[in-house]
Amino acid sequence: MYSGINISQTDARPMYLQIMEQIRARIAAGDWAAGKELPSIRALAVALNVSVITIKRAYLDLESEGVIVTRHGKGSFVADVNGLAGELKDAELDKHLAEAADIGRQLGLTEDELAARLRRALKNLEKK
Amino acid sequence: MNDKHIEMRGVRKTYKFFTLDDLSLDLAPGEVMGFVGPNGAGKSTTLRLALGLIAPDAGEIRVMGHAMPDGQAAAKRDIGYVSGDMRLLPHATLGWHMDFVKSIYPEWDGGYAATLIKRFNLRPEQNARSLSLGEHVKATLLLALARRPRLLILDEPTTGLDPVARHEVISEFMDVLRDDNRSILFSSHNTVDVERISDRITFIDRGRIVDCSNKEDFLDRWRRIHVQLPAGTTLPSLPNIVGRVNDGQFITLTTNQFSEGLLALVGSHVRDVQRMNLEEIFVANVMHHREARGQ
């Protein structure tokens, strides 16, 4: 059931972050629709062979980000916020752009050169 | 239910060449505690003290609310014990063992036992003598799990198992955690597994508890900080540095209380900050404590 989520221990990122990312990705893609009930913390822990404390942490952080909502005694649900999927995708784009800007500066590119590179990337996408 | 499953306070056990000293350990229901230590550190001794198979020279032990070792008969009704070097009785089949355990424990779940036997690829007709190591561990785990005990005590359950058997064994005893009233205490060398499934982790070395904390806390607190100091500069005095290795300009600091504040103190010469995995934390922790004790 939840075997789609995979935690790697050789990944540099801590396990709870990996879980959060994979849940966010599914919500952003729309696979996990708004209002969908998340697996219970214990059920997910057993399914992934990961400690309960790690799942708890991931859920708590996702809740503080507003991505999920926990109703006491009922479980956790994907936040029913309009455009949540879009919001998450937006946040992802900003993150990638920030990284690109950082690398651009390290390479010594000017603003225009960086913009040109972005346009080239877009064109490559259209070709495919 | 608020009562702890295991409570040990100030436990001491003296042997000729080894002393377990000032041991305190807690296990709450719903928890997985990983117990990590080098060979000879006292892990098996601690687990046997919990089972009442050994009596402490000092200190208190309560398991499932019973004082140990006097209450062991009652406590063991609710404890499943599996040890990597445990063997079934020779000259008897697995099926015989299942009937034997079933006749002693009314809580035996025959349906679950049947599922496990299939899942573990065992057969009731197998004779104890013909089982491989992996099959032995799976068999003894089956006999323990089918009773649905509230507390599972596992002594090196995966040592010596091939990766597939290890995965099967871990998945099965993790299943216990569906119920937040059940708990697991397991000792292991396999820090990768311990890191993955433990809620809390206790480190033991040479008969003493070296550290005990929740897992995420350990992973958050410990870091390696790589610093490059040009000639002529020195580092300021820094708190919570438990290890330092100098290699010319390149210095590696190990800290057990990482924070942004600490990073700021180190200053602009920081090249890199690395997280540490449980094995690295364990080794650094033990080394630090041995140094502190003058060993």
Place this chain on the structure above:
Amino acid sequence: MNIVIRKLIAKELYVNRWFIVGGSAAGMASAVIASLGKTGFNVGALTWLTTIIASGVMLALYGIMNERKEQSLQFVLSLPLSIAEYVRAKMLGLTACFLIIWLVSSVAALMPILLKDSIPDGIAAYTVLLCVFMLANFTVVLCGALHAQSEALTSAVIIVTNMGVSIFMFTVGPLPGINEHMWGPAPVWNSTFWTVLGCELAVMAIAFALPFFFAARRRDFL
């Protein structure tokens, strides 16, 4: 007696089942051979003694020490019982195993004496004493095996009790009160007989009771 102890006694009988069958058969066969003439007697009697001594020793040694070595002790100790209950179960279980072999062998030894006319019934008294001695012997070996922490000590117990058999035959046989009636037509149950029997039973009682006071009180079992 609680169910765990009962089940452990049953387990002892089950795990040693072939041994019990073999020992009983050997004891029975030896007794039959011993009743067939003089050579038969020498061969049969020796085999009979060896069978019973060996059965007792192997049960005590294998039943106790090997459980430790075979690492199945941990499995048994993980059951819901106390150390005292474990000792009790072990004692009762192994004794039950031996009793079967002993009973079969002793009856097989006594029957030809009482049934065959060619064998004087008088020797029945001595034979009874010998049989009870073997049982007392076993309880001593078992007691030793339960208390001894090393194989060396257990071996010492075995050697000493083996010597005991020879000592029995050399001292009880020639005893006045026993000797003169051995080849008589009827068994004589005189005071000498009862005294010797009394001593044997006393030794047995002590050897059987000791583990309940010492081994069972141990607080460390591994």
